[in-house]
Every structure is written in C-alpha cells, then in structure tokens.
Amino acid sequence: MIRRVMTIALAGLLAACGANGGEGDGADTPAAREVSAQAGADAGEQAVSGEEVVILAFGDSLFAGYGLQDSEGYPEQLQATLRGQGINARVIDAGVSGDTTGAGAQRIAFVLDNQPAKPNLALVGLGGNDLLRGLPVDGARTNLEKILLELQDRGIPVLLFGMRAPPNAGPDYVEAFDGLYPQLAEKYGAALIPFWLEPVYDQPQLMQADRIHPTARGIEALVAYTEDDVREALPAAD
Numbered sequence: 001m002i003r004r005v006m007t008i009a010l011a012g013l014l015a016a017c018g019a020n021g022g023e024g025d026g027a028d029t030p031a032a033r034e035v036s037a038q039a040g041a042d043a044g045e046q047a048v049s050g051e052e053v054v055i056l057a058f059g060d061s062l063f064a065g066y067g068l069q070d071s072e073g074y075p076e077q078l079q080a081t082l083r084g085q086g087i088n089a090r091v092i093d094a095g096v097s098g099d100t101t102g103a104g105a106q107r108i109a110f111v112l113d114n115q116p117a118k119p120n121l122a123l124v125g126l127g128g129n130d131l132l133r134g135l136p137v138d139g140a141r142t143n144l145e146k147i148l149l150e151l152q153d154r155g156i157p158v159l160l161f162g163m164r165a166p167p168n169a170g171p172d173y174v175e176a177f178d179g180l181y182p183q184l185a186e187k188y189g190a191a192l193i194p195f196w197l198e199p200v201y202d203q204p205q206l207m208q209a210d211r212i213h214p215t216a217r218g219i220e221a222l223v224a225y226t227e228d229d230v231r232e233a234l235p236a237a238d
Contacts, residue, residue, distance in 0.1 A: 048088040053234060054117060055079075055091045058108065058147075059125030059161065062197075063095025065219075067208050072216040077223045078230065087231070092119070100129045101143035108147045112154060121234050122151050125161035125196065127180070131169070137176040141184070148188040158190040159233040161226075163197070191233040199225045 057063045057075040065073025071080075075093040082089035094111050096103070104126045112119075124147060130140040151158050162181030165174040185192035197214075199221045200206045206218035214222060 048083055048086055050088050050237060053082075053087060053089045053121070054115075054119045055089060055230070055234075056094055056111070056115070056119040056122045056156075057091055057125070058094045058104065058111065058122055060095060060099040060104075060129055061097035061213060062128065063093060063123075063125050064097045065093070065095070066097050066213045067210075068216055068219070072219060074219050074222060077216075077219050078227065081223050081227055082230070095125075098129060099126060100133070100135065101126045101140045101147070102130075105143040105146040108150045112150065112156075118154065119156055121230070122156050122158050123161060123230070124148070124151075124158055124190075127163045127177075131163060131165055131177060134169075134173075137173065137180060140177075141180055144180070144184055145188075148184060148190060152188060157233060157235055158188070159229060160185050160190045160192050161196040162192060162194045164195040191229060193226055193229050196222065196226055 055075075055078070057078070063074050065076070070076065073093060073095075075091040075095070079089055079091035082091075092115070096107070099107075104124075124144070126144065126147070127140055130137075148158060148160075160181055162185075163177075165177040167174065169177070181192060181194065184190065200214050200218045203218070203221075204211065206215055206221055207213065208215055
C-alpha cells in the first residue's frame, strides 16, 4: 500500500512541478512573503508575550502553499498556532514552488540579505523536487550544505525538514537519499524532523487532487506534527 501511494504521489508532484515551470527562480519572486499577524488573531490566540521571534520558512511548494488560500499554508498556520499558544512569533514565508536544492542554494543569501532583522530560526524544507527528478544525491548534499553553511555563518539555528525516497526509487538511491538529512543535521548541528510528511503522505483525504500537496487540513496536521520540534529548536531567550 505504501509503495503504491508513494508512486502515485511521485507522478503527481512531477506534474505539479511542470505546471509551476520547473525550478524556481528567486530573482523573479519576493525575497520572502511576510505572514500577516492577523492569522493568529483569527485563530483566537492568547495574548502574546515576550520579544518577537522571527522564523524563516525556506523551502519549496510545501512551504509556499501550493493550491491553498493565503492563510492556509504551512508558515501561516504555524504562526497562528504559535501565537495561539502565546508565543510572539512571526513566520516569514520564503517558499518557492518548484525549487530544487540547487535553486535554494542560489537564493538563500538574497533572501537573508533582504530581511529587516536576522531570523531567530530557519526552517529548511528542500529536496523533494531533486528526488522527483532523479537528481544525484551528491548534488543535493552539496546544495544543502551551501544553505546550511550560509545560515551557520550568520549565526541562525536551523530545523531541517527531511524527506524520504519511495521504495521504487531503488535500494541504493533510497539509502543515500534517506541518509542525507540525518547526516547533514549531525554535521552542522541542526535540529531534524526525519520525514515531515509522515502524517499525510498516505492519507488521501488530506491531499490535493495531485496527490502530493496537502490540503488545508493536511497542513493543519503537519503543523500539529512539527510544532513541538519548532518550539524546541527556537533559541532560548537571553
């Protein structure tokens, strides 16, 4: 069952990537899209307290909210959830649909240079498009290392959002790809979610018609699955 679902999902995301024009181009998109603080208010948040915590969500269509309303994407729902818990969080949406790790490596400095203040935490969610295009794992490793090094050099902690290859990718590719995220997290001292689509990838009722991008309810499930990791990755207040 898992093999069948993942194979269908691969085909769906390949089609979606084609619809988005392939690899993203940071030069043609905003450096990042700020999430409205009203999202938290609409969720019935508690009164927030403490200094503002800025979280940069840097990734592909899974962060960019492909096929969703502006308030339904992962950064938007994460911000609403954190603010609903009284955390003075601002989550910046820096997702670009179709981005590979290579495209991300090209635009990470541009995105960071255009922030009004240094983020307290970066969420890095890239690699799915490399996987679906069958790009070499060594290339994804090199690109992700460039991103992690850029963030490390700027003193920004990272929570790495891992992906997982389907069995039909072949045992050698699966072993190399699945080992990529934990190896990089250990090498660069990043926090890690090994496979952040775990709660939705085999739940068709939580997926859009393309069978790869989550619905708004699917994003809600992803936020619930990852919110503890996000809170734990935030640096302690001075």
